[in-house]
Amino acid sequence: MNRIQSKLQEDKKLLSIYFTAGYPNINDTVTIIENLEKNGVDMIEIGLPFSDPLADGPTIQDSSTAALKNGMTTEVLFNQLKDIRKTVNIPLIIMGYFNPMFQYGVEAFCKKCQDFGIDGLIIPDLPVDVYHEEYQAIFEKYGLINVFLITPQTSDERIRYIDSISNGFIYMVSSASTTGAQSGFGEEQTAYFERIANMNLKNQQIIGFGISNNETFTQATKYSKGAIIGSAFVKHVTKQGINTIDNFVNVILN
Amino acid sequence: MKLKICGMKYQDNIEQVAALQPDYLGFIFYEDTPRHFDTKIPNISEHIKKVGVFVNEEISTVIEKVNEFNLDAVQLHGEESPYYCSILRSTKLFSNDTPIEIIKVFSIKDKFNFDILEAYENVCDFYLFDTKGKLPGGNGYRFDWSLLNNYPSSKPFFLSGGIGIDQVEDIKNFKASQASKYCYALDVNSKFEKEPGLKNTSVLREFINKLNNKKTMNYNVDDRGYYGEFGGAFIPEMLYPNVEELRQNYLKVMAEPDFQKEFDQLLKDYVGRPSPLYFAKRLSEKYNAKIYLKREDLNHTGAHKINNTIGQILMAKRLGKSRIIAETGAGQHGVATATVCALMGLECIVYMGEIDIARQAPNVARMKMLGATVVPALSGSRTLKDATNEAIRDWINNPVNTHYIIGSAIGPHPYPDMVTRFQAVISEEIKWQLKAHEGRENPDYVVACIGGGSNAAGTYYHYLHEPEVGIIAVEAAGLGVDSGESAATSVLGKEGIIHGCKTLLMQTNDGQITEPYSISAGLDYPGVGPMHAHLSKTGRAEFLSITDSDAMEAGLELSKLEGIIPAIETSHALAIFGQRTFKPDDVIVVSLSGRGDKDLQNYIDYFKI
Ligand SMILES: Cc1ncc(COP(=O)(O)O)c(C=O)c1O
Numbered sequence: 001m002n003r004i005q006s007k008l009q010e011d012k013k014l015l016s017i018y019f020t021a022g023y024p025n026i027n028d029t030v031t032i033i034e035n036l037e038k039n040g041v042d043m044i045e046i047g048l049p050f051s052d053p054l055a056d057g058p059t060i061q062d063s064s065t066a067a068l069k070n071g072m073t074t075e076v077l078f079n080q081l082k083d084i085r086k087t088v089n090i091p092l093i094i095m096g097y098f099n100p101m102f103q104y105g106v107e108a109f110c111k112k113c114q115d116f117g118i119d120g121l122i123i124p125d126l127p128v129d130v131y132h133e134e135y136q137a138i139f140e141k142y143g144l145i146n147v148f149l150i151t152p153q154t155s156d157e158r159i160r161y162i163d164s165i166s167n168g169f170i171y172m173v174s175s176a177s178t179t180g181a182q183s184g185f186g187e188e189q190t191a192y193f194e195r196i197a198n199m200n201l202k203n204q205q206i207i208g209f210g211i212s213n214n215e216t217f218t219q220a221t222k223y224s225k226g227a228i229i230g231s232a233f234v235k236h237v238t239k240q241g242i243n244t245i246d247n248f249v250n251v252i253l254n
Numbered sequence: 255m256k257l258k259i260c261g262m263k264y265q266d267n268i269e270q271v272a273a274l275q276p277d278y279l280g281f282i283f284y285e286d287t288p289r290h291f292d293t294k295i296p297n298i299s300e301h302i303k304k305v306g307v308f309v310n311e312e313i314s315t316v317i318e319k320v321n322e323f324n325l326d327a328v329q330l331h332g333e334e335s336p337y338y339c340s341i342l343r344s345t346k347l348f349s350n351d352t353p354i355e356i357i358k359v360f361s362i363k364d365k366f367n368f369d370i371l372e373a374y375e376n377v378c379d380f381y382l383f384d385t386k387g388k389l390p391g392g393n394g395y396r397f398d399w400s401l402l403n404n405y406p407s408s409k410p411f412f413l414s415g416g417i418g419i420d421q422v423e424d425i426k427n428f429k430a431s432q433a434s435k436y437c438y439a440l441d442v443n444s445k446f447e448k449e450p451g452l453k454n455t456s457v458l459r460e461f462i463n464k465l466n467n468k469k470t471m472n473y474n475v476d477d478r479g480y481y482g483e484f485g486g487a488f489i490p491e492m493l494y495p496n497v498e499e500l501r502q503n504y505l506k507v508m509a510e511p512d513f514q515k516e517f518d519q520l521l522k523d524y525v526g527r528p529s530p531l532y533f534a535k536r537l538s539e540k541y542n543a544k545i546y547l548k549r550e551d552l553n554h555t556g557a558h559k560i561n562n563t564i565g566q567i568l569m570a571k572r573l574g575k576s577r578i579i580a581e582t583g584a585g586q587h588g589v590a591t592a593t594v595c596a597l598m599g600l601e602c603i604v605y606m607g608e609i610d611i612a613r614q615a616p617n618v619a620r621m622k623m624l625g626a627t628v629v630p631a632l633s634g635s636r637t638l639k640d641a642t643n644e645a646i647r648d649w650i651n652n653p654v655n656t657h658y659i660i661g662s663a664i665g666p667h668p669y670p671d672m673v674t675r676f677q678a679v680i681s682e683e684i685k686w687q688l689k690a691h692e693g694r695e696n697p698d699y700v701v702a703c704i705g706g707g708s709n710a711a712g713t714y715y716h717y718l719h720e721p722e723v724g725i726i727a728v729e730a731a732g733l734g735v736d737s738g739e740s741a742a743t744s745v746l747g748k749e750g751i752i753h754g755c756k757t758l759l760m761q762t763n764d765g766q767i768t769e770p771y772s773i774s775a776g777l778d779y780p781g782v783g784p785m786h787a788h789l790s791k792t793g794r795a796e797f798l799s800i801t802d803s804d805a806m807e808a809g810l811e812l813s814k815l816e817g818i819i820p821a822i823e824t825s826h827a828l829a830i831f832g833q834r835t836f837k838p839d840d841v842i843v844v845s846l847s848g849r850g851d852k853d854l855q856n857y858i859d860y861f862k863i
Contacts, residue, residue, distance in 0.1 A: 065634065099751045103750065103764065
């Protein structure tokens, strides 16, 4: 069983953290991953930076630009992750835009992921249909789980379709927004969370976008299996560097 | 029936024609013809037989050429005797010890006495029947094929003489008739040429497809949203409902009579269409060709961009949207969007790179006067690409009430097709306007500059499937294609994904999108619309790139010769006359996509006026 699937079976709410690889410094990747695991994070999304991250707000855009300036590339990231499974056990997901993977070669990319113990991918601009028709077989060949997004605007019919071709979890975008856009959840969001929870989907949901503290984490996980924090964590390392990751995680979980 | 393409001359052209996989390619070694072959034959598929064409040549020379060029066949066009043919049939003469095919030509005028064939029955492999004329072959007209009803032999023959794309139906009828019983191959030449020896591959392709009843190459979008391998909708799920709503409705809405009526009326009364098709006399004299300018610069707001914004604002209203967003580079599309929003009383937000805001100040002021909010794009390189990113992010954040008016033939399906259809009014008008000027709807060439490719798409649209119309696409070379400061996407780009579509894209090996450069803000885009990527890949369009300095000079030249100051984008299209020659009777229509008012400061700085 894939590590993501085992993790989803644990009887607890999951905290997943996104960070941009190569930021703040090019060689922080492994340290960040190890520290996150040590402090009780359940799953990690390693952001492969892209020059034009359409679905991201300013925080992740800026960290991506900085990471690219620092020299981050697909090859560099894979080199950093070579021995990651000697020290880290939690599920690791690479999150990135499709073009860099397409240039690397989708199959070559998937193979490297398998070689180094990556469990899944999140590719916001790879449409479900294209994945299904062209790439699903390759992903499955290398044991990778592809995670799809849904939003408050996604129709029930489409959610069921996405559910039918997912085999990990569904990434529930909390509101119509890019990453890092809002603070706190209102009635509209909770109604949406409830609606999805009541659909009894085959795959569990993890909520992301707009989760930044203990309060929003608790709200989101009331209706779902877990929550993903991205921009808030990136802001934290921007301000405080990577030595106080324990503080950040403790504040969320307690 | 097999196909032989004769009169090959130029190496590149030979390779392109070979890619069409004909059965034979002919090289004429007879010296008294403009198609005389005197270079090397590039490496081509071994399935294509190479034929040397000779007229009463010394046998030793024929043998020499067969050995030198590795010919598979010789075609004898003179009064070669049966004895002559029989000598060439001897394998021993040739270095690779394999026999060559002997094709003996007979020219037919109104009558033909087939008795002459008898003496050749045992010394050649094929006959070739050609039209008798002034020249030994290549006269360009047909003989009466029904004469072949009396063909007494059972030797396979080639049918030749003036065969062109117009005769596809006649060929099909001939094929169905008794006269074609032993017809082995068609032989084509002069009717598929741009000039003697230079074959027109797109017409040839069309001919082959038509003969095989194959659906001809489609240059329009298919129902999956692709142009060949380019296009599609690579969008985050957040945008799916918006883009899907548009995809499901755009053709339906555009087909509504009410919509068409309103669109046409506004184009006429508000934009000022039809825009004139102007014969540029002094420019034509200078470059020795017939040059027409399609005056999109005379549209309201000074460029073609408004054709699209009128269409899209009507679309947005039909879809019940109340808020409009747009990206802009040079500011032309921003102004055109702000204008139609003012016209319809809708809220308008225009994203514009911080750098472009500085270099296009007059257009920023215009947008503000028109009531739009101009939001600087501060991310990335702070130009058009980043403005587009910001507009897309805005749309993600405002999915319900907002319509995004994309300004070029780019973005996720259905945008490239929708924008193209709104801009297609350009070529629709050219057709009837040119008919009035020249007595024909089809020019020899249509020419346009390409940023994302909307004025080009509109200029080409009704000519895409007219193979005799050459399509010329002009990209910005910036400081030079190899300078590192360029926007020549068809040369520098690789397949990739930008702003929701798969197309040719300037990028690093690692798949990061790179910054293009051009003196013109409207051509400064790292991708190109997917239709144009397809036109480039299939060879349907000829892509040229023009440097900053050549464009600026061409802009100044048009001003002095014709009294028209063009936009710098447009100047790129005009600069091809300094780079490429045309025949004196070629009719060339150039899309004069915009006027130069917005670029005055650039011209002033450049020429120190
Ligand atoms: C006058 C003019 N021509 C051409 C272009 C290039 O755009 P497109 O390739 O979409 O026609 C622009 C863009 O701003 C323009 O203003």
